[in-house]
Amino acid sequence: MGEIFKDDDAAAATSAVTASSAVPTAATYLNGPILVIGTGLLGASVGLGLSRAGLDVRLQDPSPSAQQIAQDVGAGTILKSGETLSPELVVCAAPPDVTAAAVAQALKDYPHAVVVDIASVKSSILNTLLADDSLTAEQLTRYVGTHPMSGREKSGPAAARGELFVANPWVITAHDTASERAIRTARSLVADLGGVPTYMDPLSHDHAVALVSHMPQITASLLASRLLNAESTQLALAGNGLRDTTRIAASDPRLWIQILAHNAPQIVGHLEGMREDIDRLISTLHHPEANGALLDLAELFGEGNAGHARIPGKHGAPPQSFAVVTVLVDDKPGQIARLLKDVGDANINLEDLRMDHASGRPVGMVEISVLPGKEAELEAVLQKLKWRVVK
Amino acid sequence: MGEIFKDDDAAAATSAVTASSAVPTAATYLNGPILVIGTGLLGASVGLGLSRAGLDVRLQDPSPSAQQIAQDVGAGTILKSGETLSPELVVCAAPPDVTAAAVAQALKDYPHAVVVDIASVKSSILNTLLADDSLTAEQLTRYVGTHPMSGREKSGPAAARGELFVANPWVITAHDTASERAIRTARSLVADLGGVPTYMDPLSHDHAVALVSHMPQITASLLASRLLNAESTQLALAGNGLRDTTRIAASDPRLWIQILAHNAPQIVGHLEGMREDIDRLISTLHHPEANGALLDLAELFGEGNAGHARIPGKHGAPPQSFAVVTVLVDDKPGQIARLLKDVGDANINLEDLRMDHASGRPVGMVEISVLPGKEAELEAVLQKLKWRVVK
Numbered sequence: 001m002g003e004i005f006k007d008d009d010a011a012a013a014t015s016a017v018t019a020s021s022a023v024p025t026a027a028t029y030l031n032g033p034i035l036v037i038g039t040g041l042l043g044a045s046v047g048l049g050l051s052r053a054g055l056d057v058r059l060q061d062p063s064p065s066a067q068q069i070a071q072d073v074g075a076g077t078i079l080k081s082g083e084t085l086s087p088e089l090v091v092c093a094a095p096p097d098v099t100a101a102a103v104a105q106a107l108k109d110y111p112h113a114v115v116v117d118i119a120s121v122k123s124s125i126l127n128t129l130l131a132d133d134s135l136t137a138e139q140l141t142r143y144v145g146t147h148p149m150s151g152r153e154k155s156g157p158a159a160a161r162g163e164l165f166v167a168n169p170w171v172i173t174a175h176d177t178a179s180e181r182a183i184r185t186a187r188s189l190v191a192d193l194g195g196v197p198t199y200m201d202p203l204s205h206d207h208a209v210a211l212v213s214h215m216p217q218i219t220a221s222l223l224a225s226r227l228l229n230a231e232s233t234q235l236a237l238a239g240n241g242l243r244d245t246t247r248i249a250a251s252d253p254r255l256w257i258q259i260l261a262h263n264a265p266q267i268v269g270h271l272e273g274m275r276e277d278i279d280r281l282i283s284t285l286h287h288p289e290a291n292g293a294l295l296d297l298a299e300l301f302g303e304g305n306a307g308h309a310r311i312p313g314k315h316g317a318p319p320q321s322f323a324v325v326t327v328l329v330d331d332k333p334g335q336i337a338r339l340l341k342d343v344g345d346a347n348i349n350l351e352d353l354r355m356d357h358a359s360g361r362p363v364g365m366v367e368i369s370v371l372p373g374k375e376a377e378l379e380a381v382l383q384k385l386k387w388r389v390v391k
Numbered sequence: 392m393g394e395i396f397k398d399d400d401a402a403a404a405t406s407a408v409t410a411s412s413a414v415p416t417a418a419t420y421l422n423g424p425i426l427v428i429g430t431g432l433l434g435a436s437v438g439l440g441l442s443r444a445g446l447d448v449r450l451q452d453p454s455p456s457a458q459q460i461a462q463d464v465g466a467g468t469i470l471k472s473g474e475t476l477s478p479e480l481v482v483c484a485a486p487p488d489v490t491a492a493a494v495a496q497a498l499k500d501y502p503h504a505v506v507v508d509i510a511s512v513k514s515s516i517l518n519t520l521l522a523d524d525s526l527t528a529e530q531l532t533r534y535v536g537t538h539p540m541s542g543r544e545k546s547g548p549a550a551a552r553g554e555l556f557v558a559n560p561w562v563i564t565a566h567d568t569a570s571e572r573a574i575r576t577a578r579s580l581v582a583d584l585g586g587v588p589t590y591m592d593p594l595s596h597d598h599a600v601a602l603v604s605h606m607p608q609i610t611a612s613l614l615a616s617r618l619l620n621a622e623s624t625q626l627a628l629a630g631n632g633l634r635d636t637t638r639i640a641a642s643d644p645r646l647w648i649q650i651l652a653h654n655a656p657q658i659v660g661h662l663e664g665m666r667e668d669i670d671r672l673i674s675t676l677h678h679p680e681a682n683g684a685l686l687d688l689a690e691l692f693g694e695g696n697a698g699h700a701r702i703p704g705k706h707g708a709p710p711q712s713f714a715v716v717t718v719l720v721d722d723k724p725g726q727i728a729r730l731l732k733d734v735g736d737a738n739i740n741l742e743d744l745r746m747d748h749a750s751g752r753p754v755g756m757v758e759i760s761v762l763p764g765k766e767a768e769l770e771a772v773l774q775k776l777k778w779r780v781v782k
Contacts, residue, residue, distance in 0.1 A: 149628050161781045163719055163756070169628055200624065208625035215614060216636040221695025222668050223610045226602065226661055228698040233591065234599035237540050237560055238702050244635045245607040249699040253692030257685050264676040270617055271673050277613050278666045285655040285662070294648050301644035304612025307619045308640040311629050328554055336744070337735025344728025353727075355743055365554065390552045 029188030032056040035079065035087040035110070037102055039063075039070035041152060042118055043093030044160030047075030049193045052162050058085060070157040086110065089185050092117040096258040100128035107139040114185040116144050120209060121262035122173045122202035130175075141179040144186040145202060147171045147209070148195055155252045163194070170195030173202040203266075210266035217248055217256060218271070224249035322351045322369035325378050326390040329366055336366060339387060346381040348374050365390070420579030423447040426470065426478040426501070428493055430454075430461035432543060433509055434484030435551035438466030440584045443553050449476060461548040477501065480576050483508040487649040491519035498530040505576040507535050511600060512653040513564045513593035521566075532570040535577040536593060538562045538600070539586055546643045554585070561586030564593040594657075601657035608639055608647060609662070615640035713742045713760035716769050717781040720757055727757060730778060737772040739765050756781070 033056040036047045040061075047057045047070060057076030061067040071078050079085060090106040090113045092099055099119045106115045119125055122145045129135060129143060148170040152159055170190040174183045190197045200208065224246040227235065260267060277300065284296045329335040336355070343350055352369035370378055379389050424447040427438045431452075438448045438461060448467030452458040462469050470476060481497040481504045483490055490510045497506045510516055513536045520526060520534060539561040543550055561581040565574045581588045591599065615637040618626065651658060668691065675687045720726040727746070734741055743760035761769055770780050 149630055161717065163779075163781050166719070166756070168630070171628070198627070204624070208622075208628050211617065211621055211625055212629045212633050215617060216632045218672070218691075219610055219614045220632075220636050220699075221692050222665055222672075223606060224696075224698035225668065225691065225694035226606060226664060226698060227701050228694055230602055230698075230701065231599075232701075232703075233595070234602055235701055235703055236589070237562070237599050238603045239540055239542075239559070241607045241611075241639045242603050243702060244638050245611050246695075246699050246702065247635050248632045249695040251692075251696075253689055253696060256692050257688040260676065260688055261679040261685060264679045268673060268676045271669055271676070273617060274613055275666060275669050275673065277616065278662055278669065281609070281613075282659055282662050282666065285651065285659045288652040288655045294652060297648040297651055298644055300609075300616065301612050301642075301647050303616035303619055304637075304640040305615075305642075305644060307615035307617060307621075308611075308637050310618050310621065310623075310626055311634060311637065312623075312626055326552065326554075328557070334735035334738065336741050337731040337733075340728040341732040341735075342728075344725035344732075347725065350727050350746075352746055353744055355741075365557070388554075390554045 028053045028055055028192045030055055030185070030192050031088055033058055033085060033087050034076075034189075035060065035085060035090045035106075035113070036070075036076060036093055037061070037090060037106060038093035038095070039066050039075060039157050040093065040095075041155045041157065041159050042148065042150075042164070043091065044070040044073060044075040044157035045150075045162060045164040046091050046093060046118070046189075046193065048073060048160050049162035049165065050189075051076050053192055055192070058087070066157055070160065073157060073160055075157065075160060087113045089113060089189060090115045091189065092119075094119075095255065096121050096125070096262050100125045100132075103129060103143060104132055104135055107135060107142060114142050114144065114182045116146050116182075116186045116189065118146055118148055119262075120147055120213070120259050122147060122171075122205045124262040126173075126175055126202050137177065140175075141177055142182050143175075144178050144182045145173040145175070146186050146190070147173070147205060148190075148193075149213075150195075155255065165190075166194035168195055169198045171198045171200050171205050173200055173205050175202065206263050206266045210263055210270060214259065214263060214267050215270050215274075217251060218260075218267070219274075220246050220249040221256075323372045323375035325368045325370065325375050325382070327366050327368065327382060328388040328390055339366060339382075342382060342385050342387070343368060343378065346378055348378050348381075419444045419446055419583045421446055421576070421583050422479055424449055424476060424478050425467075425580075426451065426476060426481045426497075426504070427461075427467060427484055428452070428481060428497060429484035429486070430457050430466060430548050431484065431486075432546045432548065432550050433539070433541075433555070434482065435461040435464060435466040435548035436541075436553060436555040437482050437484060437509070437580075437584065439464060439551050440553035440556065441580075442467050444583055446583070449478070457548055461551070464548060464551055466548065466551060478504045480504060480580060481506045482580065483510075485510075486646065487512050487516070487653050491516045491523070494520060494534060495523055495526055498526060498533060505533050505535065505573045507537050507573075507577045507580065509537055509539055510653075511538055511604070511650050513538060513562075513596045515653040517564075517566055517593050528568065531566075532568050533573050534566075535569050535573045536564040536566070537577055537581070538564070538596060539581075539584075540604075541586075546646065556581075557585035559586055560589045562589045562591050562596050564591055564596050566593065597654050597657045601654055601661060605650060605654060605658050606661050606665075608642060609651075609658070610665075611637050611640040612647075714763045714766035716759045716761065716766050716773070718757050718759065718773060719779040719781055730757060730773075733773060733776050733778070734759060734769065737769060739769050739772075 034050055035058045036043045037060045039059050047059055051057045051074055058079040059067055059070050059076045060079045067078050087110055090110055092102045094102040096119045099117045103115055103117050126145055148165050150164045150168045172186050187197050284293050329339055348370055354367040382389050425441055426449045427434045428451045430450050442448045449470040450458055450461050450467045451470045458469050478501055481501055483493045485493040487510045490508045494506055494508050517536055539556050541555045541559045563577050578588050675684050720730055739761050745758040774780050
């Protein structure tokens with residue numbers, strides 16, 4: 001499928017970024033009009049990004065207020081009831097539960113349009129569409145499932161951002177009978193929003209997100225739920241480990257219920273694997289003095305080390321350890337900015353930055369990640385400028 | 392116990408920070424000499440912080456190279472074999488497995504010294520000491536267990552930092568027969584290193600860390616170990632959710648094996664609770680269309696939301712939602728520094744900062760957290776300066 005497009009994905013993503021600023025400066029791949037059905041966070045973000053790129057975007061949502069907010073934030077123009085429209089593309093951004101029905105309706109309502117959905121689960125939706133006798137073979141050729149790997153812990157059109165998709169993978173899960181035009185149009189949508197097109201079949205996609213997205217969400221929620229009855233003196237000892245591990249437990253339950261229900265078969269296997277590991281761990285911890293107990297624990301943590309090391313790093317490069325320079329700063333306005341200006345003046349690229357300010361802390365510890373080999377240079381510069389570099 | 396000290400903990404912590412810079416500027420609570428037994432990450436960090444505060448620190452470790460590196464990084468002076476010493480305080484920074492034995496030996500070797508340990512588990516060590524017939528009642532009065540809530544994903548003396556403990560809770564778990572002098576000395580150690588003294592009994596401590604430290608570690612390792620056999624196309628879809636949830640899975644297995652083995656009784660209950668939840672979730676996901684299934688899922692995620700909301704925020708304040716201003720920056724040297732200088736010039740305090748650069752991304756998304764109410768002001772300032780503020 002990659003051969004349909006001669007241009008380079010990275011270049012396309014970059015030009016789309018330029019196009020997404022207020023004044024369009026590059027041609028879009030899509031021509032429009034585009035109809036976005038469902039104006040929550042993702043639908044409104046799609047509308048916002050395409051509108052800023054200069055495209056004619058129409059909006060439709062069963063909730064009049066969601067539709068109105070989406071229009072107000074600049075995601076497009078509300079489609080009036082009874083208005084006729086012949087869209088090039090319909091983007092179904094409905095919740096997973098109603099996505100298949102919305103896609104089917106759009107394929108019938110707009111006989112010339114390509115219809116894509118952007119739900120986080122793909123097989124269940126495709127299977128529902130394939131089993132729908134009211135759809136013709138021609139109609140199905142115009143459908144392509146997609147899933148942008150972008151999101152926020154917030155929801156709703158007010159939280160929409162046209163740049164939400166920039167440089168993130170956007171999976172295109174074309175089925176066997178999807179037309180070349182439909183696939184090309186889906187890919188144009190991704191390119192115009194700055195996403196990185198990634199091709200997978202629907203079931204492979206569902207297996208992948210079960211592992212890299214749904215399992216982390218479940219794990220974070222399971223862990224966070226254990227804090228419900230904790231004493232506050234216990235919680236006062238919480239550090240960054242607990243904070244990082246539970247951060248996504250703040251996500252919207254309504255969406256996650258649907259995602260889990262739709263992707264249940266792919267998730268259950270991973271959960272059963274985790275239950276086996278927990279069973280083994282519980283037995284081991286009941287008799288930590290038994291022969292082999294410590295080896296068992298070593299295996300668990302060793303596997304965790306090895307699994308963690310496989311997560312790819314920045315720019316799709318292999319996981320990379322950056323060198324970290326740590327600086328103590330007073331917790332008052334402008335300190336961190338001043339520090340980072342000094343880092344910038346040293347002309348050393350900041351790869352990542354972590355601020356660590358625990359409960360009751362009068363000062364902040366700032367960890368600056370730079371490419372290995374750059375840390376001594378940076379430390380010398382900062383010490384010369386009287387920063388308290390931690391060694 | 393808090394009444395022993397008239398001074399204010401926060402003020403003590405601040406003065407200790409000042410004292411820990413290169414030139415001592417404030418008197419220390421300890422007088423020295425201090426003997427640090429065990430010069431790994433934590434022991435060497437204790438030595439480094441106290442040495443910088445101007446105290447006489449001696450070092451001892453069964454590994455000649457660890458001892459030498461600790462001395463080289465400035466943690467103190469190696470205690471020569473046969474040298475006599477009458478320390479005010481002995482800090483046992485040995486691994487949990489050998490801590491009780493090291494404490495017992497130190498209580499005998501140094502009849503005038505207070506002896507503290509800094510292991511991450513407290514009851515098992517105290518119980519071993521109480522059951523040790525070779526120790527007299529007088530010797531036990533000189534022992535106080537402590538646990539600094541500080542650490543790094545690195546280990547060994549080369550990674551030591553004198554500021555490791557600054558403004559983090561440092562739990563003091565004095566047993567019933569500990570003398571006032573011993574407790575006061577332990578507290579002086581904490582204050583001289585800038586930690587926040589927190590008093591708990593040993594078992595309450597062990598329950599607390601099982602929940603806020605050991606369970607996150609186990610959960611992260613269990614989740615990360617599921618990635619071991621994943622395909623790289625699956626891992627290419629990984630986002631910040633997976634990265635955050637598994638970050639601490641990179642920790643040193645050798646230390647964690649001992650911590651888990653020593654704190655097994657306190658951990659098992661939480662693990663059993665988690666297994667129950669997973670069992671329920673697996674049953675639910677086997678029949679997601681059954682009555683009550685979605686309600687079950689809603690409960691799981693709702694409890695996760697509620698548990699997560701209980702984690703205290705910065706400065707020990709109740710958990711606080713900061714307002715987030717998002718800016719797109721090109722991924723080249725100096726951009727982020729320039730941005731943050733502009734934030735600083737606006738005189739708006741940066742509460743937190745998150746850099747989000749996924750695989751293949753040509754630009755970076757920077758999320759700046761500020762106090763709620765400050766975001767509109769900051770957005771206006773940044774837009775005026777031509778920054779691409781994401782709305």
